[in-house]
Amino acid sequence: MTKKIEAIIREEKLHDVKVALQEIGIVGMNVTECRGHGRQGGIELVGRTGPYRVDLLPRLQVNIVLSDHNLEKAIETICQAAETGSVGDGLIFVYPVEDVIRIRTGERGHDALMYPDDIDVRKR
Template identity: 55%
Template sequence: MKLITAIIKPFKLDEVREALSDIGIQGMTVTEVKGFGRQKGHTELYRGAEYTVDFLPKLRLEMAVSDHMVEQAIENLCSAAHTGKIGDGKIFVTPIEQVIRIRTGEYGESAL
């Protein structure tokens, strides 16, 4: 089992959710976050004054997937979140040692 964590642009959420549900990923956690990478923020104009926005709004998606679904999930996530512009985001894949469904007590992949 793997934990896929993706940082994406907020307006891409619906496309990403649909692309992942198409391959059978049933659940994910979405968190509103702020940050920057190579993009390093941008400048905006407000009431005639220019100011710098250092931390840009992003979404952090987390989903636990079976090993056999990881590659397809990454492919679908990349294609749905891609705009071709700087700031599209990142995907991190980490191993999961154990999953337990609290309600039923199921362990492992059956708990996903």
């Protein structure tokens, strides 16, 4: 079975998250820029004319589709690498994935998620 991790992280944490995932052998991912807010609803900044609110803050969305058995390890790794300890560190959403198809080969599911020297290949 396959899951998708959608991690919303601080922009400046991307490098650390990528390196940490590479170290455990999680290879494929895609990253998109996004804006959002969580439960604080943004932040208050003070300008020359007084305080104003920035309600949508820039964040990165890191998407990773991976096998179920690698999910917890990946979550743990992202949490460690993306944490600063301050509000706004982000959230991780997990979704079930129906199928994966590698276009070039027609491989599906787990086979389409195999990469040279990835977390599963290393276990062998």
